[in-house]
Structures are given as C-alpha cells and as structure tokens.
Amino acid sequence: MNLSDYNQIPSPAFVLDLKRFARNLDLLKEIQEKANINIILALKGFSLWHVFPIIKKYLAGATASSFHEALLIFNEMGTKAHTYSPAYIPADFDKIVQYSSHITFNSCAEYIRYLPFISSENPLFSPGIRVNPGYSPVDVALYNPAAEGSRLGVTVDRINELKQLPNLEGLHIHTLCESDSYHLEKLIDAVILNFGELLPKLKWINFGGGHLMTKSDYDVPHLISVLQSFKLKYPNLSVILEPGSAVVWETGELVSTVLDIVDNNGIKTAILDVSFTAHMPDTLEMPYRPNILNASREQNSDFQNAYRLGGVSCLAGDFLEEYFFSSPLHVGQKLIFLDMMHYTMVKTTMFNGVGHPEIGCWSEDDGYKLWKKFDYSDFKNKLG
Ligand SMILES: Cc1ncc(COP(=O)(O)O)c(C=O)c1O
Incomplete structure (x- = not known):
C-alpha cells in the first residue's frame, strides 16, 4: 500500500492488507510443515474473525482465553479451541468444555477442582497444566509471566504435585514476548531442566506465544532446527506454538x-x-x-x-x-x-x-x- x-x-x-497477511501465513505454514509442529493463532492478540476462514487454510487452529473466544473460534473457524485461563468461571466451564479440544489449568488446585471432567471415562478434552519454568527474556514486568511471585503457572517446587495429577496429557508454557529463536532455545532448556521428568509420559507441549517468526530478522532455520531436535528427544510430544503478534506482524x-x-x-x-x-x-x-x-x-x-x-x-x-x-x-x-493489527482491536x-x-x-x-x-x-x- x-x-x-x-x-x-x-x-x-x-485496515488489514490481505497480501501481507497471506505472506505471514505462508511462512507460518512452512515452519509448521518443516518442523512438524502445530501453530495456532492466539486470539488474545488478534481476533478479527472475518479472516478466520483464511487462517484456517494455513494454521492448525486457535487458542482461547475465555468462553467467548472459544465460541468465536468454534463458530467462525469451525474448530475446537485450545483454551487456557488463569482460572475458569465455574458457570462457564461446561460451555468451555463443549468448544475446546485442549484445556490447560493454571494450578494443581484448579486441575483437581475439575477432576470429574478430567477423569471421566470419555474425557471430552485433553487436559494440560501451565508451568512456570522460571525463565523469561522479557524485561517489562507487565509482560513477564515468570516475574517473581507470578500467578501464571506452577513452579518447579511443586513438581511432586504435578507428577501426581491424574490423566495429565500436556504442559503449557508461555514466557516469551516478541522473542527470537535463541530465546526459545533457552526456554526449552529451562523446561527440560525443571520439568523434564514429566515429559516422556505426556502427549503434547505448548510453548505459548511470543515467537516473532514473521519479523524480517527472525532466524527461521534456527527455529526449525531447535524444534526438530526437541522432537527427536521427545517423539511422544506433539509440539504447539500459539503466537498472536507473529500472525499479523506488519500487516x-x-x-x-x-x-x-x-x-x-x-x-x-x-x-x-x-x-x-x-x-x-x-x-x-x-x-x-x-x-x-x-x-x-x-x-x-x-x-x-x-x-x-x-x-x-x-x-x-x-x-x-x-x-x-x-x-x-x-x-x-x-x-x-x-x-x-496485534493487541489493538482486541483491547x-x-x-x-x-x-x-x-x-x-x-x-x-x-x-x-x-x-x-x-x-x-x-x-x-x-x-x-
Ligand atoms: C498464554 C499466551 N499464549 C499466547 C500469547 C500470544 O503471545 P504473542 O502475541 O506475543 O505471540 C500470549 C500473550 O500474552 C499468552 O499470554
């Protein structure tokens, strides 16, 4: 333009420029395929549902922070959400279950609170827990989920509680913000160091958002190699990234x-x-x-x-x-x-x-x- x-x-x-938008989506799709991972859109960063049918052609779905976001994903993208919230509103939880394929809990107590859903014979979703690996490259406290005393995710001192959570299938981590692949590499090291003993038994790991893959100086080949070596180590894990900003960066x-x-x-x-x-x-x-x-x-x-x-x-x-x-x-x-485009219309x-x-x-x-x-x-x- x-x-x-x-x-x-x-x-x-x-105003969203559809050409630049498609260019970003092309790159994300290529990363998905080469690294054999799933990339899903974080609605908290960008939820302009008019383009969900386009996004669906490139990405593996979307992540929600609330019932409303999960419903929007279901209605406009035609897929169930990966949902995470620092706590669930009890009255919304049935509805969240209806519209989510994966649900991540923020604490062991919250996980146990919803155990009847998790340990039913035919669980309707794949349960996960958010952990705080104690590493984040983010300096601004407002955006640092690993800051001292953070309420976001279970810390390693509770590893024994984590080991005992029934039917746990996934780990969710989010501590990056407009970060590069070298930050992700450090994050992965911190996760393995702190929570490595949980990983062989799980089905998925979600490394959250904050991967600025579509920024011009992002080292995409390095990202792919980091993800490939992680997958070699843990072939049991399906790897998920959930960027918001990267999907619409400079579009x-x-x-x-x-x-x-x-x-x-x-x-x-x-x-x-x-x-x-x-x-x-x-x-x-x-x-x-x-x-x-x-x-x-x-x-x-x-x-x-x-x-x-x-x-x-x-x-x-x-x-x-x-x-x-x-x-x-x-x-x-x-x-x-x-x-x-990112963190404007949503806010x-x-x-x-x-x-x-x-x-x-x-x-x-x-x-x-x-x-x-x-x-x-x-x-x-x-x-x-
Ligand atoms: C849990 C979680 N996932 C994904 C994202 C998206 O991050 P970004 O838009 O920086 O990629 C955020 C942003 O705050 C988040 O809190």
Missing part, C-alpha cells in the same frame, strides 16, 4: 487524521481523530513508540518539524512524545500508524465515547472493503 492507497481509506480506520495500519494543532509554549501537539489510550493502549502501557509513515522518531536533517501526537480523549497522558516530520503538519492531513475501549475506528481490509484487486463501522448503538449497548 502507498500513500495514495491510504487516501482511499476513511479515517479513522484499522496493517491505523489510519488517522489531524484535527487540530495546539501550541503550549512552543510544544506543538497534533490532535488526532484517534486515541492512544482507547485504540492503541500498548503505546502507553508497554510503553512503545509505533512507527508512522513518513515520520521519524528522531530529529535529523530531513525531519525537522516536531509534534507531539495527541489522542482525542480527555486523559492528560493520552499523547505520544515528539515525532519529526519533513514539513509542518496541517489540519486534515492523514497520519498512518504502522503495524497496528480498544469507547472511553469518553470516542468514535471507534472502523475496521476493514485492503487488497490490490478490490481496494478497501469495510467490515465494521461503529456508531452510537455500539457505545450505548455496551452499557446496558
């Missing part, structure tokens, strides 16, 4: 427009028709600085015009520190936030009643196609 293509897209809008944008420019003692802020807190919360929570088409994150000789970017909500902190542009911004100008809110960006896709043959436009009824119905 180029700037003239973006000009055809209404603002604000999240779509958030199109926005400058509404006003305010100047406070020389600090200029371009106020946009989108909100960081409502539409791109990770830019404030992580925090990270998204790339913007034709803008620089640093000042240099070509990019001299500095602007903070302001969200349209009333939150004082709803802005990003300065970006630099080759010429002054003007009201009505489009700003294109890059790589805005958006209607705080302040701000308009939610419409959602659509782009293809070279058909141009822009709208999937969802939001209006007052979406705002109102959320509240009653």
Whole structure:
C-alpha cells in the first residue's frame, strides 16, 4: 500500500492488507510443515474473525482465553479451541468444555477442582497444566509471566504435585514476548531442566506465544532446527506454538487524521481523530513508540518539524512524545500508524465515547472493503 492507497481509506480506520497477511501465513505454514509442529493463532492478540476462514487454510487452529473466544473460534473457524485461563468461571466451564479440544489449568488446585471432567471415562478434552519454568527474556514486568511471585503457572517446587495429577496429557508454557529463536532455545532448556521428568509420559507441549517468526530478522532455520531436535528427544510430544503478534506482524495500519494543532509554549501537539489510550493502549502501557509513515522518531536533517501526537480523549497522558516530520503538519492531513493489527482491536475501549475506528481490509484487486463501522448503538449497548 502507498500513500495514495491510504487516501482511499476513511479515517479513522484499522485496515488489514490481505497480501501481507497471506505472506505471514505462508511462512507460518512452512515452519509448521518443516518442523512438524502445530501453530495456532492466539486470539488474545488478534481476533478479527472475518479472516478466520483464511487462517484456517494455513494454521492448525486457535487458542482461547475465555468462553467467548472459544465460541468465536468454534463458530467462525469451525474448530475446537485450545483454551487456557488463569482460572475458569465455574458457570462457564461446561460451555468451555463443549468448544475446546485442549484445556490447560493454571494450578494443581484448579486441575483437581475439575477432576470429574478430567477423569471421566470419555474425557471430552485433553487436559494440560501451565508451568512456570522460571525463565523469561522479557524485561517489562507487565509482560513477564515468570516475574517473581507470578500467578501464571506452577513452579518447579511443586513438581511432586504435578507428577501426581491424574490423566495429565500436556504442559503449557508461555514466557516469551516478541522473542527470537535463541530465546526459545533457552526456554526449552529451562523446561527440560525443571520439568523434564514429566515429559516422556505426556502427549503434547505448548510453548505459548511470543515467537516473532514473521519479523524480517527472525532466524527461521534456527527455529526449525531447535524444534526438530526437541522432537527427536521427545517423539511422544506433539509440539504447539500459539503466537498472536507473529500472525499479523506488519500487516496493517491505523489510519488517522489531524484535527487540530495546539501550541503550549512552543510544544506543538497534533490532535488526532484517534486515541492512544482507547485504540492503541500498548503505546502507553508497554510503553512503545509505533512507527508512522513518513515520520521519524528522531530529529535529523530531513525531519525537522516536531509534534507531539495527541489522542482525542480527555486523559492528560493520552499523547505520544515528539515525532519529526519533513514539513509542518496541517489540519486534515492523514497520519498512518504502522503495524497496528496485534493487541489493538482486541483491547480498544469507547472511553469518553470516542468514535471507534472502523475496521476493514485492503487488497490490490478490490481496494478497501469495510467490515465494521461503529456508531452510537455500539457505545450505548455496551452499557446496558
Ligand atoms: C498464554 C499466551 N499464549 C499466547 C500469547 C500470544 O503471545 P504473542 O502475541 O506475543 O505471540 C500470549 C500473550 O500474552 C499468552 O499470554
């Protein structure tokens, strides 16, 4: 897509480029086949169900964190989910069983709580438990599941309890985030070191998400060789990866427009028709600085015009520190936030009643196609 293509897209809008999306899926499929593993989409990162029929052609299914996600997978992808939640809502559990092929529990106590389902003669799902291998390359505490005192997964000091769990079939581990294959290699070493004695008796192992396989500098051959050697060691285990970000990495944008420019003692802020807190919360929570088409994150000789970017909500902190542009911004100008498919639409809110960006896709043959436009009824119905 180029700037003239973006000009055809209404603002604000999240737009998925189907060509780049298919390219990512192609690579994931190739990895699946070469490494003899299953890759499933983590809905928590991207749940745009309009493209589930496409995803189904390439990937082995999807993973859910709740009854609603499991139902969406069942209805729109036509397959049962791999489900994991830090705890299950008792009233939802029957329904989760109905729509899940694999269910992972977060603690030994939770596993035992649902034992009647697990030890029935014809179990309806394959039971697993999440373990915490004590290793994560993630520095940001908000995103580190192996941080001290983490509530996510059973730690190795409870290995004897783990060994006694009846009918246990799988282990689930998730401690990576936008990580590379060398991090996965270290994670696998930590899992073998801590939980290796469980592995020969199990049927599957899920190494979670956080594998950024579609990033241009990711060492795919190394990943494949790491996974192949793991499989040689444990031929009994079916290996699952459940990325979210990697599926849609760099496949779509958030199109926005400058509404006003305010100047406070020389600090200029371009106020946009989108909100960081409502539409791109990770830019404030992580925090990270998204790339913007034709803008620089640093000042240099070509990019001299500095602007903070302001969200349209009333939150004082709803802005990003300065970006630099080759010429002054003007009201009505489009700003294109890059790589805005993962952890955006799944996390958006209607705080302040701000308009939610419409959602659509782009293809070279058909141009822009709208999937969802939001209006007052979406705002109102959320509240009653
Ligand atoms: C249990 C689990 N699986 C998979 C994922 C997906 O991770 P990513 O989108 O970084 O690949 C997450 C993300 O938080 C997760 O918590």
